[in-house]
Amino acid sequence: MKIGSGLFSIFCLIIIIPSILLIYSMNYDTTGNIGIWLTILVTIIDIVAVVMWVWIYKRILVPLDKLQIATKRIADGDLDYQLDERDFSEIPFLYNDFERMRIKLKEDEEEKKLSEDAAKELVSNISHDLKTPLTAIRGYVEGILDGVASSPQKTRDYLNTIYNKTNDMTSLIDELLYYSQVAEKHMSYKYEKIYVKEFFDEYVKDLYLELETIKIKFEYIVDIGRNTVIDMDKEQIKRALNNIVSNAVKYMDKEEPEIHFRVTETSDAINIQISDNGRGIDEKDLPHIFERFYRSDVSRNTKLGGSGIGLSIVKKVIENHEGSVVAVSKPGVGTEVGIELKK
Numbered sequence: 001m002k003i004g005s006g007l008f009s010i011f012c013l014i015i016i017i018p019s020i021l022l023i024y025s026m027n028y029d030t031t032g033n034i035g036i037w038l039t040i041l042v043t044i045i046d047i048v049a050v051v052m053w054v055w056i057y058k059r060i061l062v063p064l065d066k067l068q069i070a071t072k073r074i075a076d077g078d079l080d081y082q083l084d085e086r087d088f089s090e091i092p093f094l095y096n097d098f099e100r101m102r103i104k105l106k107e108d109e110e111e112k113k114l115s116e117d118a119a120k121e122l123v124s125n126i127s128h129d130l131k132t133p134l135t136a137i138r139g140y141v142e143g144i145l146d147g148v149a150s151s152p153q154k155t156r157d158y159l160n161t162i163y164n165k166t167n168d169m170t171s172l173i174d175e176l177l178y179y180s181q182v183a184e185k186h187m188s189y190k191y192e193k194i195y196v197k198e199f200f201d202e203y204v205k206d207l208y209l210e211l212e213t214i215k216i217k218f219e220y221i222v223d224i225g226r227n228t229v230i231d232m233d234k235e236q237i238k239r240a241l242n243n244i245v246s247n248a249v250k251y252m253d254k255e256e257p258e259i260h261f262r263v264t265e266t267s268d269a270i271n272i273q274i275s276d277n278g279r280g281i282d283e284k285d286l287p288h289i290f291e292r293f294y295r296s297d298v299s300r301n302t303k304l305g306g307s308g309i310g311l312s313i314v315k316k317v318i319e320n321h322e323g324s325v326v327a328v329s330k331p332g333v334g335t336e337v338g339i340e341l342k343k
Contacts, residue, residue: 059090067094079106129172133165178239179309182316189233189320196270197224200263203238207245207261216249217258224265230343232321240317241274243310244337248276251335268343275336281329289327290315 066087073081079102088095140158142148149155204220211218248259254277262273281289290311314337318325322342329335 063087063091063094067098070098074102074105079109126172126176130169133168137162137165175309175313179313179316182313182320189236191231191233193229194232194234195226196228196230196263196265197222197226199234200224203241204261211245211249211259214249215257216252217256219258219260221260221262222264224263224270228265228270228343230270230341232341236317237321240314240339241272243314244274247310248274248278248335252276252278254278265343270341270343272339272341273336274339275334277334280331280333280335281327282331286327286329290325 066083070081070083082102083095083098085092085095140162144155144158149158200222204218208218208220245259256277258277260273260275262275264271315325318339318341324340325337327335327337
């Protein structure tokens with residue numbers, strides 16, 4: 001270590017120079033008094049120099065040498081290599097800075113791995129989700145070409161099915177493009193002051209009609225003052241709410257299905273609860289449902305599974321509104337998604 005060699009040379013000079021002066025003075029000192037005092041002084045200087053050297057070597061140079069080894073290990077990809085904090089009692093800022101750097105690099109590496117795994121999962125999911133309708137489309141087209149659709153009505157039925165399958169694929173692709181814009185913050189939000197009660201009253205009108213057509217009981221409760229306002233992008237919030245409701249409908253398994261929509265307020269926030277009596281979410285899956293491309297075992301093993309980004313979009317939209325979203329669920333009982341939007 002160059003800094004160690006340099007300091008060692010300096011301490012050698014601190015010891016040698018007074019010793020030379022001592023020897024020189026003793027040759028010209030006839031009384032010996034000066035020599036005695038110089039001897040004491042040089043001895044003290046030498047002792048202090050040695051003690052300082054030992055202290056600096058143990059407390060500064062050794063930790064720096066360990067830090068150099070650690071940085072090489074980090075550079076070689078060993079992000080789990082840790083220093084002993086006790087070795088840096090005299091220079092704790094170096095240890096703290098190193099640990100922050102190591103932890104940040106490890107987090108970035110883990111995030112990179114998660115992104116790579118998510119990308120692989122995405123390719124797998126999308127390949128499956130696109131292959132299924134494409135296979136059906138090809139089968140119906142072959143049926144038309146081979147004359148299996150022997151009547152105009154059957155041909156029309158085949159074409160309707162092809163049309164619906166292409167719409168499914170278009171929706172999937174649109175959702176992926178939308179997520180990429182939201183996740184990378186390329187989405188242009190149009191924030192405006194919205195009267196909250198008026199907004200939700202209008203929103204649930206259409207929602208009520210949609211759910212009524214598929215025979216789902218819908219309950220809407222609002223406890224908000226008419227003059228309560230909030231800054232938000234109406235269309236993006238609608239998109240997030242629609243994704244939650246669609247998810248509830250998709251995994252509904254009760255003979256008497258229900259969805260409850262409740263909006264309340266506190267002094268500084270708007271709270272939205274959307275609950276259902278569907279199949280619920282397993283405890284092991286619940287912490288991950290808002291992660292991008294995550295799909296539970298249930299959705300993977302049924303025809304209901306999508307790309308796994310619907311709730312990820314919800315999370316991104318709400319977070320971009322500086323809000324938060326959580327979910328609680330019990331398998332076989334139902335799920336409740338709660339959203340908080342700051343006033």
